[in-house]
């Protein structure tokens with residue numbers, strides 16, 4: 206019989222990790238250091254890719270995001286993890302394992318799956334926002350606040366949370382304007398807080414942003430004069446990438462800021478054999494938090510496999 210015509214069985218790993226960002230690479234390193242066979246599948250689009258540097262990263266503050274991940278890939282593969290540039294498109298339980306279809310390289314199987322696929326920032330649908338995202342259009346005071354200290358910052362209001370965002374950025378600069386845009390009417394508490402911190406309120410809808418190169422960004426308003434600023438703050442809706450999770454029978458959990466994959470503190474989800482880490486399961490996780498969650502998930506998955514192997518060894522020894 207010609208062996209070339211026989212279908213090849215999918216490669217089988219202890220663990221397949223979906224996503225090679227801070228969470229996925231940290232999980233893979235913990236697992237590979239525990240001598241587990243690990244495949245990291247990564248489509249290569251980490252959330253902070255548009256940013257110049259990643260801040261609040263201990264020991265490497267300001268490191269370019271892609272440089273940090275290149276170092277992480279090197280570390281994980283140094284312990285034997287396999288890193289594959291590909292996209293996981295579907296997943297299922299099959300014969301006691303988890304099978305994942307990869308767009309370019311076909312199916313792979315694993316005993317356990319870690320979803321570290323991050324989230325999608327759903328930005329306000331306004332001209333200029335997507336183009337300047339991560340540079341002059343910001344969301345997180347801890348990621349980029351220091352970089353705009355003492356500058357002219359405008360907050361585009363989309364929910365009552367925008368008041369909180371304006372107050373946070375006021376810690377970094379005295380020049381903050383809140384454009385009420387799509388917010389509900391400010392209540393008396395919010396009005397008092399904004400006034401007490403000298404935050405200007407412009408009650409007008411924003412119709413778009415214009416990039417002014419070295420001189421900043423113009424906010425174009427409907428029915429009010431344009432405003433010239435250095436940076437604009439928006440509040441994206443955070444939507445965890447969870448297609449595979451839903452295909453495996455999981456249900457996403459709603460959150461005031463978006464939707465995520467619920468898990469226990471070690472990353473274990475409601476779907477048997479599936480863990481989650483990083484922004485997929487924690488919408489507010491910054492790089493170091495995502496990385497920490499990845500290490501925890503990797504350790505928890507290793508412990509789970511250890512106990513499965515022990516149970517099998519006990520049965521084998523007893524002749525069961």
Ligand SMILES: Cc1cc2nc3c(=O)[nH]c(=O)nc-3n(C[C@H](O)[C@H](O)[C@H](O)COP(=O)(O)OP(=O)(O)OC[C@H]3O[C@@H](n4cnc5c(N)ncnc54)[C@H](O)[C@@H]3O)c2cc1C
Nearest residue numbers: 224226227228248250252253260293323348483484491492
């Ligand atoms: C503009 C901006 C700036 C930021 N700046 C900072 C900062 O300065 N400091 C900080 O601590 N945090 C910062 N953050 C937050 C930071 O981006 C996140 O904390 C971090 O990216 C979370 O890591 P993660 O591994 O969970 O997800 P990600 O880094 O998003 O990685 C997920 C990976 O999974 C891949 N993937 C997704 N689905 C699939 C699939 N089906 N198959 C294969 N691969 C898949 C993606 O392509 C991606 O490479 C910033 C965020 C933004 C938006």
